[in-house]
Amino acid sequence: MKTEIQTLESRRLWLRAFRQSDAGDVYSLLADGSIADTTFLIPKSYTKEMAEDWISTHQSEFEDRTGITYAIVLKESSKLVGAISLIRIEEGHQAELGYWIGKEYWGKGICTEAAELILEYGFLDLGVLRIHARHMSRNPASGKVLLKIGMKHEGSLRKHLKKWGALENVEIYGVLIEDWKDANHRVDTVPTSAPR
Ligand SMILES: CC(C)(COP(=O)(O)OP(=O)(O)OC[C@H]1O[C@@H](n2cnc3c(N)ncnc32)[C@H](O)[C@@H]1OP(=O)(O)O)[C@@H](O)C(=O)NCCC(=O)NCCS
DSSP states (O other): OOOSOOOEEOSSEEEEOOOGGGHHHHHHHHTTSTTGGGOSSOOSSOOHHHHHHHHHTHHHHHHTTSOEEEEEEETTTOOEEEEEEEEEEETTTEEEEEEEEOGGGTTSSHHHHHHHHHHHIIIIIIOOSEEEEEEETTOHHHHHHHHHTTOEEEEEEEEEEEETTEEEEEEEEEEEHHHHHHHTOOOOOOOOOOOO
């Protein structure tokens, strides 16, 4: 069984394990609250200590096979620009996709590229049969990403989430391995010797 998170590579991106030295960058990307506003788990007032605590959970989640979280890094500049995860992994069955990208990097196709890569990892390496995701209805950019990577909209849950005191509608998406293979939503990955 692998105990080290394997780095993945696409045209513009590395997906690599977070390290404690990333905590300052994570804090800078999350500090203004615009990412926390549309995510399910990120607290409103974010601190560097929260980033350190979050990063410290990744290795044990990976070893328990319950989740895998990647730093999204631009190959060109080595800049950390976001995070992408498969969480709630149920072996041989399914996993949930989640992600965020730093605001200054929105709209450049980065999330789509990273999500295609982690989907391929989920289906081919983790061996799950279904990958699903959810977003608040008021966050259509996330829905666009999910459609672009081949997911189907499976339903809407009205007032399903209580977020900072407000009830939010939530959209549910999913893709099955057979549909993903048929659609050939696969990126050209190359064996990697990425810097660690
Ligand atoms: C959602 C998020 C991850 C998207 O990241 P990104 O790297 O900008 O995504 P991409 O560039 O790959 O794709 C975004 C798509 O949404 C589209 N889009 C952006 N704003 C939109 C809007 N208000 N309505 C509809 N589509 C929108 C973009 O045009 C793009 O589609 P296109 O490639 O067809 O033009 C990013 O906005 C983010 O981190 N938001 C805050 C955190 C968050 O909401 N995470 C998801 C929680 S479910």
